[in-house]
Amino acid sequence: MMRTDWRDHDWQLIHTAPQSPTLHMALDDVLTHEVGAGRRAPTLRIWEWATPAVVIGRFQSLRNEVDAEAVQRHGIQVVRRISGGGAMFIEPGNTITYSIYAPLSLITGMSFQEAYAFMDTWVIEALGELGIQAWYQPLNDITSAGGKIAGAAQAHRGGAVLHHVTMAYDIDTTKMLDVLRIGREKLSDKGTTSAAKRVDPLRSQTGLPREAVIEKMIDTFRRLHQLHDDVLQPGELARAETLAREKFSSPAWLADVV
């Protein structure tokens, strides 16, 4: 497969009104397939969250990662995404989440480590323009001197790569530690004993409203790679709504790894 560059593609932007956690999971599934099949041009999608959620990775154990009683008490929905990686605690307004759907040709010949860093080069640049010196921390984190800013995950499906990232804009650390089970083994080579210390959110680092940070990121992507405003096609949305209902809301999928 011939390697392509960002500018070889006609990048589309989707940024809609807030949507449910299960619909976000389904949109990643549908849009990755659409790009892989060549029916949709490569796309950057910025997520807006309608409700709080814990998003666990494809291979994470529901029981080991999530405190079932705490999520119920806080009214937080737990969903499983199609990519690997770790659990994310989401509250509307507290995170910036985006997905990139690209043909596999964009990362052909790259190691996983190279592909993760490559897909977020534009974000590192955007953060730099916001005054944050950030870098890629293998395997899949964006970090700064103050701590972790974001976590990425990729999945390959039918000729396309899904690369999605959740960035901490602001974070209720107490609530996060209440709902996520973060074990000691996981932190054993991180050099910290407190999970709370590991995150350094964008709000305190930039002093900017969340919307301004997103606007800056979109500007940077547009300048580097070019970007055209787009919307979800009715067929894409309809299929995502079906998948959200039948797959991503189902106990079988959520507990696929008990």
Place this chain on the structure above:
Amino acid sequence: MHGEYKMPGGKLVVIDLDLHNGHLANVQLSGDFFLEPDSALHTINVVLTGQPADADEASLVTTLHAALSSEVMMYGVSPEAIAVAVRRAVRPGSDA
């Protein structure tokens, strides 16, 4: 029974299992690693189930390598890391 191993420079690898007549049973691999295709998770669980409880790391690694096709891609996890997690699940309190 439960074993965890944080692969150096990698991800958390977790094994939950039971022992049945000296063999591994109900083996469940989980963690925050990356695996392509995702069906490889099921393959690994099936391959480990039925292995002798006293199988050492080297033999578990050999078994996993033999079962996984060259198409399977792992990031933050490896047959070696899975084998360590299995040993930790079988022998709680041991370092390996």
